[in-house]
Amino acid sequence: MSKQQSDGGAALEQQDSPDATAAVRDAVIIGSGPAGYTAAIYLGRAGYRPLIVAGALAPGGQLVNTTEVENFPGFPDGVMGPDLMDAMRRQAERFGAELEYDDVTAVDFGDAADSAHTLTLASGERIRTRALIVATGSSVRKLGVPGEEDYSGHGVSYCATCDGFFFKDKPIVVVGGGDSACEEADFLSRFGSSVTLIHRRGEFRASKIMVDRVRSNPKITLLMDTVVTAVHGTAAAPAPAPAAGGFQLKLGGAMASKPAEVTEVEIRNTATGETGTLPVSGLFVAIGHTPATGFLGDAVAKDADGYIVVEGAGTRTSVPGVFAAGDCVDRVYRQAISAAGMGCRAALDAQAYLTA
Ligand SMILES: Cc1cc2nc3c(=O)[nH]c(=O)nc-3n(C[C@H](O)[C@H](O)[C@H](O)COP(=O)(O)OP(=O)(O)OC[C@H]3O[C@@H](n4cnc5c(N)ncnc54)[C@H](O)[C@@H]3O)c2cc1C
The missing domain is CATH 3.50.50.60 (FAD/NAD(P)-binding domain)
Known part of the structure; x- marks a missing residue:
């Protein structure tokens, strides 16, 4: 196994694996809504270079499909949803986040001997990561x-x-x-x-x-x-x-x-x-929401409606090294600011996991 230090301080490990693309990242975030971008900003500023798998169809998340957002703090005159998400993306990129505009179709959570998680993208690409933040939101019915x-x-x-x-x-x-x-x-x-x-x-x-x-x-x-x-x-x-x-x-x-x-x-x-x-x-x-969590299969604990279950006020899921934030967890608050706040918590939980 060889180690390669990336310029942002994140260690990429080359592991023996049947997969050709076996570099192990420190942190990958699935989803580019307020939760995903906020997690990326925090992880980026902590010296990791997170990869955001942003989604192929709706990068930027739900707010990209709306017009004026009047309740996100810091914008006294309101802000257009797409502009807000564009600003969050640029802020994440400023601190070293990389983006890949594809969908994750499956995750292999490995086993006790191999603590890395392997993501499969729609393109067929495989990505391996030690810490994974799921911030895939939900869609309205x-x-x-x-x-x-x-x-x-x-x-x-x-x-x-x-x-x-x-x-x-x-x-x-x-x-x-x-x-x-x-x-x-x-x-x-x-x-x-x-x-x-x-x-x-x-x-x-x-x-x-x-x-x-x-x-x-x-x-x-x-x-x-x-x-x-x-x-x-x-x-x-x-x-x-x-x-x-x-x-x-x-x-x-x-x-x-x-x-x-x-x-x-x-x-x-x-x-x-x-x-x-x-x-x-x-x-x-108001006929319901569907959390975008189907690609996780049954390995991560979810409730009957498919929302990811996290530990108390934290963002740890049932799988070590896997954290979840935003509307894919939260069926109650469903706001950009609450998703962003949870993205921050997921980044801090992931950092604690990576440095333990
Ligand atoms: C029409 C509308 C208007 C709204 N207006 C407001 C408002 O004014 N103020 C407010 O606070 N909130 C508003 N909300 C709610 C707010 O948009 C959500 O609470 C917030 O976007 C949730 O953020 P999130 O990061 O959890 O998920 P999302 O914003 O849903 O982002 C999820 C991301 O995950 C990606 N994704 C999903 N599955 C995969 C996959 N398998 N692989 C890769 N990527 C994936 C998606 O492409 C998307 O980028 C509105 C919602 C809607 C629908």
């Missing part, structure tokens, strides 16, 4: 109806905490039947002129206390046995030619310079088949 993608970020939202404030004194619709949907409806009733909670079944999945809360809230109307079948709104203005290196808003696949607005949703009663429309400015979809 979508309704999958016409118009939803087009107005995502311009009236269609998946986060009441993030976007409720934008719909002050405007009609709001929340879709869902679990605790999250009820909590979001209750929270949004502080802002909206009205809140209509639409659920496809005749009974809620939510806990009784949450159902009682929405039923007794005079601003909330319940529409049971009902589904949203389409989202309509004003058309976006066509985009001017982009300036070199310039940034444009992305509206569900089409590039546009002027935000469109949601004006109404089509609905259908699942029991009677009756159809209709509802005027709405903010459509909040």
Whole structure:
């Protein structure tokens, strides 16, 4: 086994392995959202040169698909989601982080004799690392109806905490039947002129206390046995030619310079088949999230819904040397700042592991 010192201070070990690309890194981070970039900034400043496997399709994470972020501290005038993530990437790179824009498809966690973990990327490349931080986030479940993608970020939202404030004194619709949907409806009733909670079944999945809360809230109307079948709104203005290196808003696949607005949703009663429309400015979809943890298999402990289980307030997983942070762990807070905070903790836990 030979050791090779990299210029950032991280030791790359050449190990006897059947794999040709067997250099063992000190730290690899999977995911390039707020959790992953923050972990990279901390590990970079500690002298490691972490590799971030950033994802092939959505480098930068969930905030790349949103417009204005008003609640990330340090930006009194708000910041565009893609700009915030670009700044985090540059800050991580400044301290020596390397990026690879690919997806991890599998991880072999080795055994007691070989404490390195082996990642397989979609390209087929193998990467070996002593410490691994999983920061792969989660994805929102979508309704999958016409118009939803087009107005995502311009009236269609998946986060009441993030976007409720934008719909002050405007009609709001929340879709869902679990605790999250009820909590979001209750929270949004502080802002909206009205809140209509639409659920496809005749009974809620939510806990009784949450159902009682929405039923007794005079601003909330319940529409049971009902589904949203389409989202309509004003058309976006066509985009001017982009300036070199310039940034444009992305509206569900089409590039546009002027935000469109949601004006109404089509609905259908699942029991009677009756159809209709509802005027709405903010459509909040609260039908759940899916943590991006399937590629880990069963070796790392997860809960029934696939969220990675960590030890107490730390970020250690059930596998030594593997840490997890952000929305792939956290089903409650789901905010950029809480994911970033957890990324910091994961980096500190990984450093403690690497120096033990
Ligand atoms: C539309 C929208 C608007 C939001 N607005 C706000 C807001 O205003 N304020 C706020 O605080 N929060 C907001 N949030 C929530 C916030 O975006 C998330 O809480 C935060 O991004 C979670 O960060 P994360 O690092 O855990 O994961 P993510 O941001 O989800 O990043 C995960 C990363 O992992 C990568 N990845 C996934 N699987 C793999 C794999 N197998 N291999 C390699 N890479 C992989 C993805 O490509 C991505 O880069 C919003 C969310 C959405 C969806």
